[in-house]
Amino acid sequence: MTVIVIRAFIFYILLTLMMKLMGKRQIGEMQMSELVTTVLLSELAVLPVTDTDIPLLHGLMPLLMISSIEVVVSFISRKSKKFRVLLNGNPITLYENGKFIEQNLTSARVSSEDVEAQVRINGYRDMKKVDLVILERTGKMSVIPKSDPMPNQSGD
Amino acid sequence: MRNLIISCILLAFIVGFTAISSYNVCRICDEMISLVDAGEIGKAYEIWQGSADYISFFVRDAEIDVVTAEFEGAHKSFSLEDGEREAACIALRDAINEIRHFEQPSFRSVF
Incomplete structure (x- = not known):
């Protein structure tokens, strides 16, 4: 021991x-x-x-x-x-111009629901306010809004 | 940059240390095998006693115990008939060879 x-x-x-x-x-x-x-x-x-x-x-x-x-x-x-x-690969664009990029979703093995969930976690109610979703090298998703630079916080 | 230098020194140390220790263990095993082949079990056992602790740094205890047991078996077999003595020496040789194969890098030992 x-x-x-x-x-x-x-x-x-x-x-x-x-x-x-x-x-x-x-x-x-x-x-x-x-x-x-x-x-x-x-x-x-x-x-x-x-x-x-x-x-x-x-x-x-x-x-x-x-x-x-x-x-x-x-x-x-x-x-x-x-x-x-x-x-480590490159960052992958999952959502752009109002559309999911199916080929990239398949290669990253991520579903559109996963992306939507990540968008909600970032404070956006729906995809309409989102311009771009990028899967970073670290595995995290970056959500870039269309015009509003700050995400909507809960309650508004 | 400091971490990189430390890492490179560590890598060089590991490669050097591993190569030297493997060479030493193989050399000791070769020496013992040639003594066993020559029938000088007593001399081989003396070498084993002197280097078992050193070898145990690199080899599992179970394999060390097997060699020690085979040495005892070979020592006892000298009062027995030729056939049994030969079998005991072969078993001892195999046990030492097992350690040697483990330390010597080869296709078999790696994969």
């Missing part, structure tokens, strides 16, 4: 340091590669902590390696637009 506690402590320290190295971002703001890295890191840390039969290095080395690769990859993607597009 003591071994598990010590291992958990080591991995906590290491994961915190690695997350700091990768930068501060919330899950909703993560790029695809960052999300993959975060999921992988958490999985990698669990096994050697609970299974003492596994050498500590089997957890430590992949953990260090994946987070280091992530930093290098994010540096390259910041410098090269081609690489950035290859890794």
Whole structure:
């Protein structure tokens, strides 16, 4: 039991340091590669902590390696637009000029109802007031209104 | 930029450390296998005793235990008939080879 506690402590320290190295971002703001890295890191840390039969290095080395690769990859993607597009894709326009763009909805695997829901979340009653809906690289939808720059808040 | 430099240093360290440790484990295993083949189980066991702790940094405990058990089996078999002794040595050789295959990068070990 003591071994598990010590291992958990080591991995906590290491994961915190690695997350700091990768930068501060919330899950909703993560790029695809960052999300993959975060999921992988958490999985990698669990096994050697609970299974003492596994050498500590089997957890430590992949953990260090994946987070280091992530930093290098994010540096390259910041410098090269081609690489950035290859890794994280481009923003996709889902709604424009009063019409849903079916081809883009299919490729993004998003339904028109999802878009409408996101529009309502942003404070617009219906699609008539919306000029453009764009699915950003982070997975969030940007809703751009037609003329009114500020979204209608609830109650008016 | 500082994070990038730290990451590059870490990557270089990981690659270097992994390569050196894998090479060392393979070298120890090769040495033990050649001693077992030559029938010098005692010398091979001495090497094993000296390096088991080091190897346990890289290999699962279960595999370490198997090799230790096979060494004991091979040691006991010296009072037995030739056939049984040979079988015990083959089992010991296989157990050491298992660790070697795990550490040596190959198509089989990767996939």
